[in-house]
Amino acid sequence: MSNKAPRGTRDILPQEASRWHFLEERFKKLCYIYDFAEIRTPLFEETELFVRSVGEESDVVKKEMYTFKDRGGRELALRPEGTAGVARAYLEHGMHNIPQPVKLFYYGPMFRYDRPQAGRQRQFYQMGIEVFGTKEPSADVEVIKFTAEFFLSIGFKNLKLHLNSVGCLQCRPFYQDDLKKFARGKLSLLCPDCQKRALLNPLRLLDCKAESCRELMKDSPQIEDYLCKSCHGHFNEVLDLLKALNVPYYVDSRLVRGLDYYTNTAFEFISEDIGAQGSLGGGGRYDNLVESCGGPAVPGVGMAVGVERIVLAMEKEKLWPEKNEPEGVFLAIDGPELREEGLVMLYSMREKGLRAETDYLNRSLKAQMKFAHRNRFRYVIIFGKEEKLKNEVKLRDMLKGEQLELSYEKALNFLI
């Protein structure tokens, strides 16, 4: 026992939790406006689901999953991302047989065993949306536009939308091959990581951070020259629609994503000021995902945003509103013999829906006043011997510093 939250996890204390509520509310409101319906899937799934969808060779599966065997011998894994579980649920409940597209949103914790750093934890929260059942570029745009609107609605003005197409299963292999060939010629000059990438995951060669590698890869083959006709057309239409909708974007031919299921459109919303892990959210199209989970060939497109990263970035950019105004009533009961009568008042205030609180430690009036002030109550009702004799209470406005004497009933009427 160390009395510490496990590595890579942390507590969201009340002050921060209220910020999370704000984000959740905005997200859910937008989902309602865009007609996405909520789905809640389990926090763990069969390990195999993630292996098949996210990809056997991906880092997420190879080294970041929390896997375990339950008492029945089932191989399970805490979900490292949200899409796979939603796709599984889509299949399991035959949602491919209802009118398409099916638009779902989710919200909750994800788990990846990775070394924590700024904006990266082992348990982190994502809010995401998915559109199943259409290949149309307008669906990609729906998801991107939603994300752009979401970030705008919470105050971001400087996020960059990076956009790319990673092609499909037909055209991507040609590109990957040529990229490999290109890299092979310079293998000895590349950094050790890139030497591995050249063999295993050539697309990753494109976004190496080493300056020397960037220089070497400068003249590498470009994905856009390899996109097949349909991928090319798809991508261009996405771009046209974004233009028409005034969503600014930046075509980043080096943008690749780590989850194997992506096809065609890939995008990320990037913040400049929260350190190395600057992606606040991202997503793309996954036309082979449902099929590779053993279902029919249902196309899809979706995205997820990281709550911790958004909170971080909003702090950096000072997007959080100032402390809220004092509100509610604190009932200062001065004298233990008045407690019973006071509590009746307290609960009657709460019945009326007022934020009402009292002291539970038999503290002095002074201490109670201090507490009311610190805890941002707008009013204090003082109920002591003096008031009891006159059958009155004092109602103090903590903001104005004024107070008046009146009956409790009148005070209550004033407050509600």
Next chain:
RNA sequence: GUGGGUGUAGCUCAGCAGGUUAGAGCGCCAGGUUGUGGCCCUGGAGGUCGUGGGUUCGAGUCCCAUCACUCACCCCA
């Protein structure tokens, strides 16, 4: 998994080159003010100096290990 930085009170940090009872500010509690918050003053509570070894007459201070935090790589939200 790899590398750098950091771990002293609830929080932010001092602690000089190893030397008696470990400090400050903020916060908390109480009093100054016989019932009234904010400002001011006084007092009080609160510390296994991350943990475990080692060096030394003596370790918060030096060494090693370990854990955690942090930043970066890898990768991603």
